[in-house]
Every structure is written in structure tokens, then in C-alpha cells.
Amino acid sequence: MTSDLPARMLRLLSLLQTRREWSGTELADRLGVTGRTVRRDIDRLRELGYPVEGTTGHAGGYRLASGTAMPPLLLDDDEATATAVALRTAAGHLTGMEETALRALAKLEQVLPARLRTQVAALQQTTAAIDWESRGPRIDPGLLATLATACRDHETVTFDYITRGATTAAPRRVEPHHLVSSGGAWYLLAHDTGKDDWRIYRLDRITHPAPTRHHFTPRTVPGDDPAAYVATKIATAPARYRAVATVHAPAETVRRRTGALPDRVKPLDENSCTVDCSGNYLPGIAQTLAALDADYTLDADPQVTAYLRRTAERLHRSATGQGHTSET
Numbered sequence: 001m002t003s004d005l006p007a008r009m010l011r012l013l014s015l016l017q018t019r020r021e022w023s024g025t026e027l028a029d030r031l032g033v034t035g036r037t038v039r040r041d042i043d044r045l046r047e048l049g050y051p052v053e054g055t056t057g058h059a060g061g062y063r064l065a066s067g068t069a070m071p072p073l074l075l076d077d078d079e080a081t082a083t084a085v086a087l088r089t090a091a092g093h094l095t096g097m098e099e100t101a102l103r104a105l106a107k108l109e110q111v112l113p114a115r116l117r118t119q120v121a122a123l124q125q126t127t128a129a130i131d132w133e134s135r136g137p138r139i140d141p142g143l144l145a146t147l148a149t150a151c152r153d154h155e156t157v158t159f160d161y162i163t164r165g166a167t168t169a170a171p172r173r174v175e176p177h178h179l180v181s182s183g184g185a186w187y188l189l190a191h192d193t194g195k196d197d198w199r200i201y202r203l204d205r206i207t208h209p210a211p212t213r214h215h216f217t218p219r220t221v222p223g224d225d226p227a228a229y230v231a232t233k234i235a236t237a238p239a240r241y242r243a244v245a246t247v248h249a250p251a252e253t254v255r256r257r258t259g260a261l262p263d264r265v266k267p268l269d270e271n272s273c274t275v276d277c278s279g280n281y282l283p284g285i286a287q288t289l290a291a292l293d294a295d296y297t298l299d300a301d302p303q304v305t306a307y308l309r310r311t312a313e314r315l316h317r318s319a320t321g322q323g324h325t326s327e328t
Contacts, residue, residue: 084116159208259291
């Protein structure tokens with residue numbers, strides 16, 4: 001029997017956090033106490049602010065529900081280490097949430113045991129990431145949380161949205177299904193109730209999100225793969241500069257070399273394919289073409305070919321030691 005009250009309370013809380021629901025008998029057996037003691041301990045947890053709900057059924061039981069405030073959590077060593085590393089990663093790479101992640105990390109590190117603090121410090125000091133491109137658009141953590149909750153609870157939301165090229169926002173009412181991140185940007189996959197069709201929305205173009213308290217029955221995403229659907233929409237979206245390369249290399253090889261979205265690489269035969277390198281950023285198009293590492297022919301807008309020609313001339317001068325010369 002666990003006679004130490006604080007230890008028993010912590011053990012009870014830990015059990016409630018590891019499973020959605022426990023029967024009173026199971027908790028009593030795990031703690032080595034009577035059912036009456038379990039009920040008293042549950043009341044003590046409620047007094048401390050933990051929203052423990054009683055469940056009905058043959059034997060009845062308990063579960064830890066969501067409340068109006070965030071109570072303390074109990075994490076084991078591995079969970080605490082993983083959480084600290086994840087927060088540190090988010091602080092460095094999740095655009096728009098750096099400050100929030102750092103505040104949470106500071107709170108966690110303050111209470112970490114010395115042995116875990118040493119492990120986390122070692123991981124942070126010996127790991128690094130390379131950012132090849134500039135940071136993506138900044139996202140309000142509150143917006144991300146609001147939409148994530150609406151997706152989880154199947155709750156219709158309204159918001160204002162600025163489409164690409166527009167100067168003013170237009171109202172939207174949607175059934176949110178999934179949040180997808182790609183290329184430093186966040187996207188909401190939702191069913192637009194006004195257009196009666198699936199749409200994707202960039203979160204950096206969304207303002208004034210408002211849950212409606214109207215719940216909907218989730219729909220099946222086309223293809224039953226949210227990430228693949230969003231990737232297809234991104235790949236087929238209009239771009240400022242057109243550039244399509246016919247490459248003398250297998251499609252799978254090109255995908256691995258460039259990291260291009262699958263819908264942008266089309267096989268022609270076993271040894272050749274086309275790659276849609278179109279985009280809004282000329283250096284990005286040049287990087288994709290350079291990553292092909294194979295012979296290709298290019299069908300592109302004049303702006304693209306002019307940029308590639310200037311870049312090639314600059315590289316040639318550097319390679320031949322001609323140094324800097326003025327361009328006309």
C-alpha cells in the first residue's frame with residue numbers, strides 16, 4: 001500500500017495522464033489502496049485544479065479531462081528530454097513561434113533534474129540544422145492553435161482571407177480538416193461551404209479567425225491523403241515564372257536530387273522525364289535546375305533564361321579567374 005500521500009497523489013496523476021480512462025478498481029490495485037481512498041485522492045486532485053471526470057458504466061471510472069487552466073504535467077525522463085529538444089527545435093525553426101517555444105522551454109528547463117538538464121544541454125550543443133532558404137512567413141501561434149482546435153473538434157470557422165494578388169480580404173466560412181506545413185509555410189485544408197468545394201488557405205493570409213460553435217461531420221479528403229492533396233495543389237498553382245525542363249534522367253532520380261513535389265516530375269520513359277521548375281523566385285528556379293545534375297532542355301519565360309544566362313556568365317568568370325567585370 002502506498003501510504004505516503006504526496007507520492008501516492010503523484011502516482012495517481014501519472015496514471016491518469018497515461019490512459020484515457022481508468023476504472024476505480026484498476027486505480028486501487030495499481031496504488032495498493034481501497035476504492036474509498038482512490039475517491040478521496042480524486043477529490044484532492046480536483047481541489048488542486050485537475051479536471052478529473054467520473055465516468056458511468058458497469059464499474060465506473062475516472063479520466064483526466066480538459067479544463068479552464070493548464071495544470072502541471074508529469075513527464076518521465078524520456079518524455080521530458082524529447083519535449084525539451086522539440087521546444088528548442090521549434091524555437092529555431094518554427095517561424096512565428098520562436099518566443100512562445102522559448103518561454104515554454106525556460107519553464108521546463110527550470111524544473112528538469114540535473115541529470116536530464118545535462119542530457120538536454122549536450123543535445124543542444126552537439127546538434128545543428130542547415131537552413132538553405134530564408135525563413136518562411138511568420139505565423140501567429142494563436143491563429144495556429146485556433147485552427148488546430150477547430151480541425152480537431154470539427155467546428156466550422158470564419159475568417160478573412162487575402163488571395164494571391166489581391167489587396168483586400170474577403171470573408172470565408174469553412175469546415176477545417178487539416179493543417180499542413182510545406183516549404184516554410186503553413187496551409188489549412190478545408191471545405192469551403194460557400195463554394196461547396198475543397199480549398200487550401202495559407203495561414204499568413206488569414207486574419208480574424210472565429211469559431212462558430214457549429215460542428216460538422218468530417219468529409220473524406222480527396223485521395224484520402226491531406227498532405228498529398230495539398231502538395232498537388234501547390235504544384236499546380238499559378239507561378240510568376242514558367243520553367244519546364246526535359247531531363248535525360250529517370251524521374252525517381254530527379255525527385256531524389258531536387259526534392260521536387262511528385263506532381264512536378266513526370267516520367268517520359270525509363271531514362272527521361274519532365275520537371276516543372278516554375279516559381280515566383282528566380283534563384284529558386286536556378287537552384288532546382290542546378291540540382292538536376294543531368295543534361296536537359298528548357299522551355300521557360302524570357303525572364304528565366306535571361307537570369308540563367310547572367311548567372312552562368314558570372315560563374316564562368318569566377319571559374320576562369322577573370323574576376324569582377326561590370327555588366328551591361
